Amino acid sequence: MRTPTVVPAAGLPERVTIYEVGPRDGLQNEKALVPTEVKAAFIERLLDAGLPIVEATSFVHPKWVPQLADAADLMTRLGAQGQDLPVLVPNDRGLDRALELGCRHIAIFGSATETFAQKNLNRSLDEQFAMFEPTVTRARAAGLDVRAYVSMCFGDPWEGGVPVEQVVSVGKRLFDLGASQLSLGDTIGVGTAGHVTALLDAFVAAGMGTDQLAMHFHDTYGQALTNTYAALQAGITTFDASAGGLGGCPYAKSATGNLATEDLVWMLTGLGIEHGVDLEKVVATSAWMAGQLGRPSPSAVVRALATA
Known part of the structure; x- marks a missing residue:
């Protein structure tokens, strides 16, 4: 079988948006540098497959993420279509580069925990908001759409469990800077279904709508699809995923691959949920x-279908 039997489940959304992060989050942790032309072809193929949103790269300093040092070259190579693709910007300097290239969608990347904020941003938990505020304000004034990520929502490798109320407080503060969407990240993949439900219930109780939230799951402990189903039951309709299950985090060694786009598409198709993506x-x-990276794909669906 190359497609699942469709058996809809009651109470789930009719349609889901897949926010593809493979070219940025998926490749950022690769030690061997991927040629710019390969990255461009990767993005173009993903767009051709029907993925509505493909996050292209990050304008982070090359010292911190050498894999993405070619961000400007990549966006130039992509031309006009690249201007509609989201890019991650860490600060005002990153925004300057995005604006110079005509980018229309940016994302900022915050932390729900003190330790990860220090390691990833070189800022305290509170200082991160002061760093992001002028960037978001400038971006919005220039007419750009802004997405906010908050990482370590379900656990932190240095601090352990993260209180739900802490995640909600940080997430709302990031969103209220001027974002249109907040993506909640299980950066090290330790979340479970009940935890997902509790966190989303807490955000809704704090005044946020499920249409303002997205989920970003990692599959470190094999829970990504189970957690996705719990989020679907809660009404979430945007899910981050990475083609082939690529990804990790340069600052958290326990963060393994993202939820694989193909695995997500297989499940959504089986549930009768529209997504617009060509699985093949x-x-x-x-x-x-x-093949470009020289190793098998972590995605179960890719392994099953690519060899079938």
Whole structure:
């Protein structure tokens, strides 16, 4: 079988948006530098597969993420279509580069914990907001859409469990800077379904709508799809995913691959939930990228279909 039997479940959304992060989050932790032309082809293939949003790169300093040092070259190579693709910007200097290239969608990346804020941003938990505020204000004034990520929402490798109320407080503060969407990240993949439900209930109780929230799961402990189902039950309709399950975090060694786009598409298709993605094209793209990287894809669906 190359498609699942469709058996809809009651109470789930009719349609889901897949926010593809493979080219940025998926490749950022690769030690061997991926050629710019390969990254561009990867993005173009993902767009051709019907993925509505593909996050292209990050304008972070090359010292911190050498893999993305070619961000400007990549966006130039992508031309006009690249201007509609989201890019991550860490600060005002990153925003300057995005504006110079005509980017229309940016993302900021905050932390729910003190330790990760220090390691990832070189700022305290509170200082991160002062760093992001002028960036978001300038971006909004220039007409850009802003997405906010908050990492370590379900656990931190240095601090352990993270209180739900702390995640909600940080997440709302980031969102209220002027973001249109807040993506909640299980950066080290330790979340479970009940935890997902509790966290989303807390955000809704704090006044945020499920249409303002997205989920970003990692599959470190094999819980990404289970957690996705719990989020679907809560009404979430945007999910971050990475083609082939690529990804990790340069600052958290226990953060393994993201939820694989193909695994998510297989589940959504089986549930009768519209997503607009051509599974065969994404599988072919991930198998191709696995060849470029010289190792098998972590995605179960890619492994099953690419060899079938």
